[in-house]
Each structure stands twice: as C-alpha cells, then as structure tokens.
Amino acid sequence: MKASTPRRRLLWPILASLTVTCALASPAAGSSDRTTPRLSTAQRAAATQLAADQHLSAQEAQRRVLRQDRLTDVATALRTSLASRFGGAWIDQEHGGRLTVAVTRPAAAASVRQQAARAQAPDTTTVVVRRSWQQLNRMSDTLARRIAAANKSAPHGLQSAVVVQDNKLRLDLPRGKALTGAQRSVVRWAQHTFGDALTVSSYAHASKPFYCGGQYSCDPPLRSGLAIYGSNVRCTSAFMAYDSYGYYMMTAGHCAEDSSYWQVPTYSYGYQGVGSVADYTFGYYGDSAVVRIDDSDWWQPRGWVYPSTRITGWGYDYVGQYVCKQGSTTGYTCGQITETDATVSYPDRTLAGMTWSTACDAAGDSGSGVYDGSTAHGILSGGPDSGCGMIHEPVSRALSDRGVTLLAG
Template structure:
C-alpha cells in the first residue's frame, strides 16, 4: 500500500453553537502541516522510541509519523463528538490505511449531513454497534462450544458484521464456524465466517529473576537467551519440564551441568518471548545491555523469586565452592544475600549481566555470602546469544517443543477404575469440538483420570487448572490416539476442569476421575 499519499482533509467538529476547523495533515511532500504556536504545539505526541517504530513499520519519515499521530488524535476527538450525537444509531468509525480519511457508520440516514459537516465520510448500515456487540457477547457466552479450528471472532465495523474466523489448515473449519454461530442462536445476517491462517497462542515474557517450577521445586530465571533462558544447573536435570511464574507450560532443560559447573539452559516453547530485562521486584524491570564482567569491589545486585532484589559487592573471581553434592569451580563470590528459591536468578551490575545464582550461606535477614556462575562462560560453552536492549527486536523462541504439555504415559493401573472415582458422561457432536466434562475444586494431590471414546473415534483428554485472573491453563493431557486415554498429575489445591476434544469422530464418551 502507498502510505505516502499527499492528501489533506478539512475536518469540522460541530459543538454547541460553534464549528472548530481541524486540518488532517499531509503525509508526503516538503510542506507537511503547520503546527500551531503555543504550549500545545510543544507537547510531544510520542517519544522518540515510538516515532522510530512508526517510521520503521509504516515507511514514514519522523515528520510524517508525527503528522500521522496528530491526525489520529484529531480523528479520535471527532469520533467522540459524533458518537455522542448519534446515540443508539452509532455503528462505528475507522480511518483508512493512510489515516487521512475518517469514515463514520450510523443506522440513521438523517445523520449523514452532520457526519459530512464533521469532515468525515458517512456510511449508512443496517446494524448498530450495540447490536453487533450483543451478537459477539452471545458468542462469548458459548465460547466453550467453539472448535479449536475457530481462532476467534470480533466486530468488523467497516463490514458491519461479526466475523467468525476459521482456520485454513483444518478441514471443514468454515462449516464448524458456521455451525458454532448457528448453535449460539445469533442472527445469521449479523455474522460472516472468514477463512484465516491465524493460530493464536498466549505470549509470556521471559524476565530474569522470575520464578519457574519443576514439579514441587522452584528456582529463578537468570537471563533470557535466544530460544529460552539460562539458570542454575542444580535446579534440574536435562529433560526436566518447567512451568512459568503463571504456572503455564514453559519449556525443558536442554543442558544441565552440576557439580563442577552450576549452569543450565532451558529451551522454552513458542508461548514465551525472551526479553532483555530483570525483575526489580518493585513494579519494574532492569534493562540488560551486555555482559561486561564487573571487577572485584564493584557493586552487583541479584534478583530472585524468594527474596526479590538485593545488592552487595563482588568479593572474588574464580572461586571454588565445595558443596555437599560436589565441587564447583569458576564461581564469583559476592556479599549479596540469597535464600532457597533464589537459585538460578540473575546477578546484574548496572545494566550488565554477570551470572546466575549458585548457592551460599546466610540469609537476607542476617546477611551472607552468595556465589554465581558467570554468564559469559555459559554463553560461550553453549553457543548462546544473550538477549540485550541493543537487539533490533526480541527474537521469538527457537526450537520450540509443542505448545501443549507432553502427553502423559498411562499409569500402570489404566483400567478406568480409580478408587473413589467420579464418573461423568457426555457427547461430542462434531469433529474438532471441545466439551467441558466437569469442573471441580480439588485439594493438593494426585489427579487420575480415564476417558473412554466410542469405537472409531479419537478423543483427547485435557486437565486444566484455573490460574490468576480466572484463566484456564492446560496442566496435563492424554492424546495417544487410542480409544482409551488415561492421565495422572500431581497438583496443588485449586479449581480444575477436564475437557474432552475430538481429534476425529463423534459420539458418547465416559470419564472417570479421582484425586488422591
């Protein structure tokens, strides 16, 4: 698209007894827009970082990016005024790609002249915004019935409809989307199914000092690297699965060395984005700009999930520590305190990454000595790239494993007869459908479940836990492709649900589960 068209549009906001002229800026040429004198003209519309990003992504000069922001701000003011006048007839507003034409949709033809007087293009449509939002709300209410082949739905103001997306890589996805809308009871005239290549997934940040867990153990992230993060080797062995601070599946220990060394590399899945930051445990983050080694006597700070951020001094380089598990060499000795759970966390001097927390003595009440494994050695020996603020952008995780937890092996007693178990039954009516079989609150313990599918069908079983904010996170799944799926999971007390999803086939299913 051509984002450099020179187009100037006059906009007028109709107010009580007055008309205020607004000029949308030209985005090309040498003139641009004249900026008014006074304090308002001196107030920046955005910082240099935002202007640089706009210039890069929209192909604009800095002046054009500034003018675009000004036009968008003026358009927002016009929208606010006209929307108040339109009332129930309001049906939305949008700018074109160049942000030089504002269109306002309404359901009342009588408002067209007022919209033109406001400098916008009117569009008369059959459905109001309120009506379409109600359609979307109805779909939201029935979201649990949506097949996995439906990435989402939204109100498209320009098309005056609710768009239900259907994945192009899943057979019969468009039919499933149409069936979902129909089953929800919405007016077909208000919905359009649209093919899409989208496959949304949650996005979480990898931040130094944040907690992660391995079963019942907790450690802290050191620093983000391309594809994951570094941490302490004593936290876990190669192959161990990790979960993030939000309890979402996170990754796997790809490398672990302890004793002799004390480092590990965790490869994260595609849900997690490495960032050049360390948690300051005061509502913000510390930037990571490089990995220059701090000398003896320099100040250094440590971030960990048990005690937060604490600082001290570097006391010695290349120290040897004789742990009960074995000797570790090449560590840096500091006067910073630490406690269990801080292991693996980030040591940083200014904005320079130093290392990952190994161990020590004392605590953060009485003080103590703590050692860290230098990050430079971890990077060099494992051919890793530290994510820093100098990067053009934070790279996505590489070598991602499946975004879902690995399928669990069936327990030896996989006979669908858990002692004291509860049984639930249900029906899958179409391939790709997901259905909640049961929701329940459970104490800490071992979850055991068995799903029986009808002959010829392939149903998968998911155990999900409700986390902060009410979001459901898959903590275990069984997807062997057999007619019977079983799983076990060691879980904390909380709210859980079992979900059954059809990989293929339809019919009645039986679920038996227990928590011991």
C-alpha cells in the first residue's frame, strides 16, 4: 500500500459565509490549460463560496481554485529552500488570487521568481519583512504557553494567532469581558516582550468544540459525511489512516474523550460496530483521535473522505486558501483560511497550533475531514458560538502525533 506524503514535502475572525451543500450544478469547466483536471465536487463548492465572498464570476473563481495546489506547492518548497529567509506566504484574494511570499532578504526574491516560473505562476510577488516564519512560530509558541496557563482559571480565554500578512502576532482579548490578574499579566508581558511585533485586538464570540452530545439532538443529521456514534455522542469521520497494526478512522480528540466505542449507521437503519478509540489528544497539543477498525473487510479501506472524495496526499495550510469540509450535520461547506498557528480558547481547554477559516459548521460536524480538492488539510475541531467560522487541527500534526500514515486512494 502506498504511503501518502505531503505535496513536495513540507508546514503549515470570522466572516459570515454561505453554507454550500453538495447539491451543486454539473461539473464546471477547468482553466484554459488542457492538462488541468475538471473541478471535483468539493472544488466546485469552494469556487461557489469564493465567488460569493469576493464577488467574482464563476469562471474566475474556478480558475483560482484550480491553481491553489500549484501555489501552495511553491510556498511549501520555498519554506525549506529559503529556511530563515522565508517569512511566510499567503494567497492574496484581493489581488487576483496571486501568491505572495514574504522574505527576510531582498536577494531571496530571485529564488521565489524561479520557483513561481516553474509552477506557471508568473504573478507571484514578494515582500521584504523583518521576522522569519521560524521566528514568528517561536514567538507564537512562547505566547501560547503563557495564554494556556492564564486561561486555566479564567471564565473567558485569551486567544492569539500569527498574522503572516503583517509579519506579526495578534493577541485577542474577549470583547467586553473582564480579564483575570494572570491574563492582564500576560498582556503586559507580551507587549513588553514583543513590542511592535505584537498587535492587541479583541474577539466577539467564544470558541467551542462542535461534537453533538445526545446523538439525535443535532438538526439536521446525516447530510453528508460518515456519522459515527459513541456513548451519547455523534461526530463525523475524517480520513482513513493505517499503521502496522491495522486501519483507522480519524476524528476529533474531544469526541474520543466522551466515548470509547463507535458505531456507524447502516443502509437498513440499524447500527454496525466500527471499533474502539486507539489514541487521542484533546488539549494544548491538538484535537485528534484514531478509531481502530474492527473489520477492515467491511470498510474496504481506501483513501477517501466518505463517501465520495478521493484523497491522494496531505498539505499545509496557507492564509487565503479555500478549503472545504464534509460533515454529517451541515454537509459540504467551504471557506477561506484566515489564521494559522492560532491559539484557541475552549471552555476549560486551550489549544495551540490550530487553523481558522470562514466555513460554516455546526454540532456533529466535529471530526470532519478538511481538504482542498484531493489534498487533506485537517480535522474539524470547532468554531465560534455564534455565526460561521471553523477551527481545524492541521492533519500534518494529527498524523505525526497519532503515529499513523494517511491512506491515499
């Protein structure tokens, strides 16, 4: 069985957006490049959302979605080749969906141009910044640890994210809520330590995990994706994975925390046992779980997001990129990645290294596979307690932490 690898190896708010289901029009035409494949169902959903968000024609939105993989491949390759000269990258939807690459030295722009030319992305641009992506991540990790400690005794949590477009960190305070003494100390420490590398802002809506307690309390259930039922819990299955011991379904760690054995609905409206939780994390280091499949003959293991999306590999997240999820409550929804390396405050939990996007989701969607075309990006964890927005665990970390390999179809 062929192991999945990241595309060309390498890393890794909230806008009210339209909910797009899988009941879409017939396949749209691709770009003028004859070798470009036609859009998949998920890509059509992403293009529909992109067109609505950016007020674009359907043709232009499809063109941008089709070339996302090429642009993110360039960014991922540059992350390694530029090393400390790499300041981050994002897809700039305000300027034609072009790739923008931040570099810490002007001379590095030549490498960016060469990579972009090979990927047929001549509109790629560069900006010179002070701080490398490595520095931003170290700063973010240091801040996240202090936030996590301060949030433990607080009714309303601090949050943060790397704002790659500004080459800064952003520290978010709960709007209209009083901070504890420990939280005020973190804010003062961050302002003193990071200086002009930090922006202090606020957020309006608290974040929460989106598993469905009570199994049947989510409305409407089973629109899309594979629902999995545990002890008084309903979530969604993300991707398939494997190791030397067998095959697994991936889902959210907070779902596994509330249930150890899982079932799936059958065509006869009964339920069939799937298996038990083999490993999970729900906390500072992420939100992922693997459920070992009892009967691999029943599942017929393959690299798919159940039931129809073929997954061939995994990739890292970039701001401006459009991703979709297939959940058992809200079906297909898509949105733009707005933040990476985010620290998120849940009730009684703080998670670091997460990704925010504008996709809509709801209770029961937790554990959904988040992907772009045939590329896996993450496992849905939660969202705000009001309006649209999606938080996902990057699949790169989930695979590494769970010690499994993504099953590529």
